[in-house]
Amino acid sequence: MTLKIKDIKVVGYERLIHATNETTKLDCVIAIHNTKLGPALGGVRSWEYRSFEDQKNDALRLSEAMTLKNSVCGINFGGGKASINLSNTKKTPELYQSYAEVVEVLNGKYLTAGDVNTFKEDLIQCSKVSKYVYGINVETSGPTSKGLFFAMKATNNFVINNDDLKDIHVAISGVGKVGGKLAKLLVEAGVRITAASINLELIKELKKEIKIMEVSPENLYKTNCDIISPCALGGVINTSNRNQLKCKGIVGAANNQLDNSETGEWLLKNNIVYSPDYLVNSGGVIAIASEINETENLLEKQLEKIGDRLKLVLTESKKNNESTDSVAKRIAWDRINGSEANEV
Numbered sequence: 001m002t003l004k005i006k007d008i009k010v011v012g013y014e015r016l017i018h019a020t021n022e023t024t025k026l027d028c029v030i031a032i033h034n035t036k037l038g039p040a041l042g043g044v045r046s047w048e049y050r051s052f053e054d055q056k057n058d059a060l061r062l063s064e065a066m067t068l069k070n071s072v073c074g075i076n077f078g079g080g081k082a083s084i085n086l087s088n089t090k091k092t093p094e095l096y097q098s099y100a101e102v103v104e105v106l107n108g109k110y111l112t113a114g115d116v117n118t119f120k121e122d123l124i125q126c127s128k129v130s131k132y133v134y135g136i137n138v139e140t141s142g143p144t145s146k147g148l149f150f151a152m153k154a155t156n157n158f159v160i161n162n163d164d165l166k167d168i169h170v171a172i173s174g175v176g177k178v179g180g181k182l183a184k185l186l187v188e189a190g191v192r193i194t195a196a197s198i199n200l201e202l203i204k205e206l207k208k209e210i211k212i213m214e215v216s217p218e219n220l221y222k223t224n225c226d227i228i229s230p231c232a233l234g235g236v237i238n239t240s241n242r243n244q245l246k247c248k249g250i251v252g253a254a255n256n257q258l259d260n261s262e263t264g265e266w267l268l269k270n271n272i273v274y275s276p277d278y279l280v281n282s283g284g285v286i287a288i289a290s291e292i293n294e295t296e297n298l299l300e301k302q303l304e305k306i307g308d309r310l311k312l313v314l315t316e317s318k319k320n321n322e323s324t325d326s327v328a329k330r331i332a333w334d335r336i337n338g339s340e341a342n343e344v
Contacts, residue, residue, distance in 0.1 A: 003101055008072070010060065014040075015109070017102070018056070024087035024098040029056050031063035032110050039108055040080025041285065041292075042066040043115025043135070048087040057084040065255060065278055066285075072306065073282035080110045084118075093125045095177035097254055100129035108132055113288050138291050140276040140284030141177035147283025147306040148162070148178070148253055149185045151222040153229060155249045156263045158314045159206065159226075164260035166190035171215075171223040174232025175202045178253040182231065188231065196220035197232070202267070204236050223244060224299075230254040230277075237263055237274070249273040253281045275310055276328040282306060321331040 002023055008016045015032040032040045042063060049055035059081050067079025103112050103126065113135035114123055120136060127133040152170070157163035170186055171194040172179050180202065183193050189209040196217045197203050203214055215223060221236070222244045230236045230252035233291060237250060238259035250257065250272065257277045258264050267274045283303050290299045313331065317324045 003098060005102060005105065008056075013060065016056070016060070017106075018052075019099075019102040021098040022103075024092070024094040026095055026098040027055075027085040027088070028082055028099050028102060028159070029059040030082045030106070030110055031056075031059040032106075033063040033076035034059075034067040034336060035080075035109065037078050037080060038076040038097070039069060040066070040110045041070060041075075041077035041113070041134075041288065042079060042081040042110075043113045044082035044084060044117040046084045046086055046091065046117040049083070049085045050087070052085075054130075055083050055085050060066060062255075066337070068329060068332040069278035069282050069285060070289075071335045072279050072309065073286055074302070074309065075286060075291060077111070077285075081115075082110075082112060086117075091122065096122045096125035099131045099223030100133065103132050104130040109293070128207060131281075134287045134292055137286075138287050140172055141181055142286055143283035143287035143303055144178045144253055145181035145185060145283070146300075147190075147303045148182050148229070148248055148251060148280055150304050150307035150309050151275055151280035152186070152229075152249075152251050154310045155227065155251050155273055157316070158311065159248045159273055167192070168227065169194065169223075169225040170227045170229055171220055171225045172229045172231055173196070173197075173217065173220045173236065173252070174230070174254070175206050176231070180206055181213065181227070182229065182253070182263070187211065194220070194225060212264035223247070225319075228233050228253055229277050230257050235259045237267070239263065242270075244268055245270075245272060245274060249275065251275040251280050252277060255281070258325065261323070261325060264325040268317070268321070268323045273314060274324050276313065276324055279310055279328055280306060280311065 003021045006018045010016045035297045064083035070077045123136045153163040169192045193212040195212045224246040227249045228247045234256035290296050313327050317327045
């Protein structure tokens with residue numbers, strides 16, 4: 001097999017590599033952003049990218065987000081991410097085995113796991129070649145939804161001084177693995193649910209299990225509710241729809257929910273509490289960290305701590321009249337630069 005690895009220098013990143021293999025049609029980018037707290041931990045995204053630039057920028061953006069997420073949620077791992085371009089090939093066992101060759105060459109500096117369109121069967125192929133593959137035995141949607149549930153309790157408590165979610169109204173955009181599980185947890189707690197999905201089949205299935213009100217995806221963000229929960233695409237709270245928001249808080253699983261930091265400032269000025277996505281959706285990576293550290297028995301406590309960590313962010317945001325996004329980033333960087341690493 002003809003594996004080729006090329007280093008690309010990018011300011012602010014420890015390492016960026018472009019790896020190709022003509023035999024297996026591998027075309028992957030691995031970005032290692034920061035490893036001050038420990039090895040870079042982040043998934044591999046399998047996607048049809050239109051250009052190398054798009055693929056590279058996705059890995060760069062996501063690896064930096066993992067640095068922030070892994071720090072602010074209290075685990076001792078740095079930030080990294082990989083992207084495999086599927087535009088000229090199909091998923092095969094050989095493709096993922098050759099990707100794992102690259103991971104193995106990095107010798108533990110980057111630990112890989114699943115991500116968008118990278119599934120358990122793909123990770124199993126990776127594990128045949130590299131020992132730095134995690135998340136095979138961890139179903140991350142459960143811990144992610146549980147972490148979001150604790151974050152909603154903390155947000156509700158911050159807004160109305162009550163962490164009992166009974167009778168509040170939550171609007172969820174996207175009811176896939178995480179959004180669907182979250183909806184069930186919330187209904188159990190007495191929450192009224194409005195939901196939207198581009199996949200009507202998912203809504204139909206969920207309606208068989210719990211009582212929900214259904215709206216179209218374009219109307220979800222206009223819902224008069226207590227909390228909006230974006231659990232699908234990123235960039236959904238933006239300059240074009242933020243004036244339509246009729247909620248008190250935003251707590252969701254989607255990555256990069258705000259289009260830019262200015263929207264974070266706007267939410268602050270308009271008294272809408274934005275609970276930073278990379279903190280509240282960190283249950284999945286916390287679960288993988290507990291697998292790596294063999295501390296699965298402590299997982300529930302660590303998920304509960306998401307609510308405690310969020311409370312600190314929200315309190316500091318109010319005290320300093322500063323966006324929650326800025327506060328969370330500062331807390332993450334303070335931990336990295338101070339290397340106040342405590343085992344989770």
